[in-house]
Amino acid sequence: MKQVYRLFKSSYRIFWNDKVSVALTFIVPLVLMSIFGAVFGGSGSGPQGIGLAVLNQSSSPIAKHIESSLDTMKVFRIIKSFQTDSGKTILFDTLSIQDYVRNGKASAALVLPPDTYADTSAGLYVKFYYDPKNDIEMQTVKGLIQQLVFSQFPSVMTQSMLQQAEHYLGKQSGRIFNRSMASLVHTYFKIDTNRLLHPSLSNFSFKSMDSSQGSTNFLKNIVRMESQQLIGKEMKNPWATRSVGGWGIMFLMFTLTATSSSLFDERRSGVLMRLLTSPVSRTHILWNKYLFNLSLGIIQLLFMFLFGWVMFQVDIFSNFFNLLLIIIAASVACTALGMLIAAFSQTRQQANGLGTLLILSMSAIGGAWFPTSFMPSTIQFFSKLTVVYWSIEGFMEVLWRGAGFVAIIPHLAVLFGIGAIFNIISVRQFRKGHIFD
Amino acid sequence: MINIQQVTKKYPTVTALDAVSLEVSQQEFFGLLGPNGAGKTTLMNLLVGYMNPDSGTISIDGERITQDTRETRKKIGFVPQSLALYDELTAQENLEIFGQMFDIPKKFLKERIQNQLQAVELYERRKNKVKTFSGGMKRRLNLIASLLHEPKVLLCDEPTTGVDPQSRNAIFDFLTTLNKQGTTIIYTTHYMEEAERLCSRIGIIDHGKIIALGSLDTLLEKLAYDETIAIIKNPLTMKNRAVFERLGTLLEEDDHYELKPAAGFLLSEFFAGIEKNGIKYSWVELRRPTLEALFLQLTGRRLRD
Numbered sequence: 141m142k143q144v145y146r147l148f149k150s151s152y153r154i155f156w157n158d159k160v161s162v163a164l165t166f167i168v169p170l171v172l173m174s175i176f177g178a179v180f181g182g183s184g185s186g187p188q189g190i191g192l193a194v195l196n197q198s199s200s201p202i203a204k205h206i207e208s209s210l211d212t213m214k215v216f217r218i219i220k221s222f223q224t225d226s227g228k229t230i231l232f233d234t235l236s237i238q239d240y241v242r243n244g245k246a247s248a249a250l251v252l253p254p255d256t257y258a259d260t261s262a263g264l265y266v267k268f269y270y271d272p273k274n275d276i277e278m279q280t281v282k283g284l285i286q287q288l289v290f291s292q293f294p295s296v297m298t299q300s301m302l303q304q305a306e307h308y309l310g311k312q313s314g315r316i317f318n319r320s321m322a323s324l325v326h327t328y329f330k331i332d333t334n335r336l337l338h339p340s341l342s343n344f345s346f347k348s349m350d351s352s353q354g355s356t357n358f359l360k361n362i363v364r365m366e367s368q369q370l371i372g373k374e375m376k377n378p379w380a381t382r383s384v385g386g387w388g389i390m391f392l393m394f395t396l397t398a399t400s401s402s403l404f405d406e407r408r409s410g411v412l413m414r415l416l417t418s419p420v421s422r423t424h425i426l427w428n429k430y431l432f433n434l435s436l437g438i439i440q441l442l443f444m445f446l447f448g449w450v451m452f453q454v455d456i457f458s459n460f461f462n463l464l465l466i467i468i469a470a471s472v473a474c475t476a477l478g479m480l481i482a483a484f485s486q487t488r489q490q491a492n493g494l495g496t497l498l499i500l501s502m503s504a505i506g507g508a509w510f511p512t513s514f515m516p517s518t519i520q521f522f523s524k525l526t527v528v529y530w531s532i533e534g535f536m537e538v539l540w541r542g543a544g545f546v547a548i549i550p551h552l553a554v555l556f557g558i559g560a561i562f563n564i565i566s567v568r569q570f571r572k573g574h575i576f577d
Numbered sequence: 578m579i580n581i582q583q584v585t586k587k588y589p590t591v592t593a594l595d596a597v598s599l600e601v602s603q604q605e606f607f608g609l610l611g612p613n614g615a616g617k618t619t620l621m622n623l624l625v626g627y628m629n630p631d632s633g634t635i636s637i638d639g640e641r642i643t644q645d646t647r648e649t650r651k652k653i654g655f656v657p658q659s660l661a662l663y664d665e666l667t668a669q670e671n672l673e674i675f676g677q678m679f680d681i682p683k684k685f686l687k688e689r690i691q692n693q694l695q696a697v698e699l700y701e702r703r704k705n706k707v708k709t710f711s712g713g714m715k716r717r718l719n720l721i722a723s724l725l726h727e728p729k730v731l732l733c734d735e736p737t738t739g740v741d742p743q744s745r746n747a748i749f750d751f752l753t754t755l756n757k758q759g760t761t762i763i764y765t766t767h768y769m770e771e772a773e774r775l776c777s778r779i780g781i782i783d784h785g786k787i788i789a790l791g792s793l794d795t796l797l798e799k800l801a802y803d804e805t806i807a808i809i810k811n812p813l814t815m816k817n818r819a820v821f822e823r824l825g826t827l828l829e830e831d832d833h834y835e836l837k838p839a840a841g842f843l844l845s846e847f848f849a850g851i852e853k854n855g856i857k858y859s860w861v862e863l864r865r866p867t868l869e870a871l872f873l874q875l876t877g878r879r880l881r882d
Contacts, residue, residue, distance in 0.1 A: 410659030414722070417625040417655040418678035419647040 160493035191246035198256035380452030385535025386508035396478035397495035404488035437471030469555035476562030483569035584633030608776030654728035679726035713744025
């Protein structure tokens with residue numbers, strides 16, 4: 141037993157001295173749990189800042205109330221106008237709002253048409269346009285919009301019934317009838333008669349509705365929400381089209397971190413020294429690593445997209461040139477990240493530990509696993525600083541939206557920019573570091 | 578041919594080389610002998626242009642060697658202490674990669690690879706991955722990987738580390754032949770036997786300084802005595818250590834004692850002493866002193882301390 145205790149104690153000593161193992165055991169799970177907790181665990185405030193274009197063409201109070209309710213919801217970033225190429229701000233119309241969603245500037249659009257609510261009919265009519273590029277996000281948006289619209293229905297119904305009674309029975313008899321009905325409802329359901337006779341829209345909010353109540357099915361028959369998918373209808377496999385980029389980038393980063401770290405193996409074996417004692421310079425070696433990793437990254441991503449095409453019918457050929465540009469840009473950025481990790485590490489183990497931490501964290505916050513809109517606003521800010529975010533957005537642009545070269549210029553610029561910055565830092569660090577000593 | 582002038586190299590905590598000056602002639606087999614940490618590897622790294630000295634100059638055939646003088650490196654072959662090979666590649670693939678770095682035309686490279694593999698008896702294994710090789714085979718491959726560009730100078734940094742005696746002898750024979758064919762060799766080691774066997778001239782280095790330089794005979798002349806007496810270790814000789822200690826400095830080796838006679842030592846007194854204690858003559862042998870003894874005399878330490 142003494143020997144077991146000694147071995148047990150030495151195991152802990154060895155483990156504790158291996159800082160990478162300690163970091164992988166405690167820090168990586170901690171970071172990922174924090175991100176997941178912020179997204180799903182209730183510690184965050186739920187989805188935030190989802191772009192929703194809104195056009196209200198109705199003058200009815202109920203439509204105005206829906207519009208003002210939307211304005212107060214943190215989950216949405218309400219957009220009511222757009223800027224033209226000349227920089228002029230113009231309010232949406234029925235066509236421009238759809239184009240806005242088609243161009244990926246908002247996830248969805250809600251149009252409250254002139255006939256959203258009519259006095260002569262007991263019903264509510266809205267149009268909903270959406271881009272399901274992110275399935276989870278769109279299910280959430282649709283659910284919230286439906287909940288908001290349906291929650292207006294009790295006031296619509298009550299107002300309508302009061303008006304109908306006065307219309308058919310005459311003003312005075314109608315009022316008597318309404319009062320008697322309100323009194324009866326009060327007797328049996330304990331609802332304030334004033335609230336029934338003078339329904340105010342502010343008395344109802346979507347939060348007071350419980351969609352699990354049986355009323356939902358009833359309401360569905362009366363509230364007409366006309367939904368129209370604007371993008372991706374023709375996709376053979378929307379799920380694969382949406383996912384392939386995110387998964388591809390995550391695995392690419394793992395590959396490139398590993399290959400960049402091979403410098404440490406070459407140093408340990410002496411190969412690096414042998415090469416440096418031939419007519420090969422340090423710059424040659426770094427260029428070789430960079431070009432090898434870059435080409436490997438491009439090949440790996442192409443392979444993954446080809447696999448997506450063969451297995452899941454992801455359409456990669458109709459916009460292949462732009463897809464190739466994004467693949468190259470993403471590979472440039474990921475290669476530079478791999479080199480940066482290697483430059484700041486002292487050993488292969490350190491590089492692997494740091495790489496795992498960064499890759500998993502960036503995949504989580506960059507949108508590879510779940511929509512960035514589900515994260516707290518601070519994390520959403522950081523997600524835009526990741527290679528993963530811009531790569532995924534770039535792939536979505538070309539594969540999902542069929543975007544042309546001009547539309548992907550920002551993505552290319554950011555990815556190449558990240559690559560350039562990381563490369564400059566890496567080269568400086570390699571010069572300062574000890575990998576060639 | 579090789580000229581090292583006042584070379585100093587310092588690391589944050591230690592001065593690895595302290596104003597070292599040295600000249601090595603063409604076709605010389607020069608040995609650099611010293612304990613671990615003496616500065617041998619640092620000097621090799623400077624000679625091959627892997628790093629720059631803090632001060633001083635190194636030149637080969639009048640051409641300065643620095644990190645930036647890549648063309649001059651074509652004159653040098655370097656056999657590193659570690660097995661600098663790609664384990665996952667075959668012997669042939671390894672040689673092709675390292676040979677290509679020296680711009681050797683493909684046709685010549687193929688021919689040289691074949692010749693070198695045959696010379697170290699690895700030709701039959703040329704298509705096997707290096708990871709399947711024994712330590713000795715890897716060492717031999719490590720050696721010929723540095724010779725494909727037919728360098729004028731070969732720098733060997735402890736090339737027999739961890740090698741079995743048979744492979745070690747094969748490497749020695751190979752290097753001797755190479756030297757006879759005209760290659761200048763600088764060979765670092767902490768095994769005095771290797772330096773004594775191979776090198777025409779030897780430099781002894783310690784704490785970053787060359788403390789002795791010359792041919793083996795010249796160096797041994799610096800010793801205060803001409804011969805040492807080896808006494809085989811056994812219970813009786815161990816019991817009678819005091820008999821020998823009275824006659825000189827007694828060093829304990831693995832299987833024998835080595836007696837370095839004190840001034841005024843008389844062989845007749847020694848024999849009388851051992852006879853009196855029942856020690857057999859066959860356990861005693863007169864030997865030529867070694868570089869180990871010189872190193873001990875110069876530094877007060879042993880080479881492998």
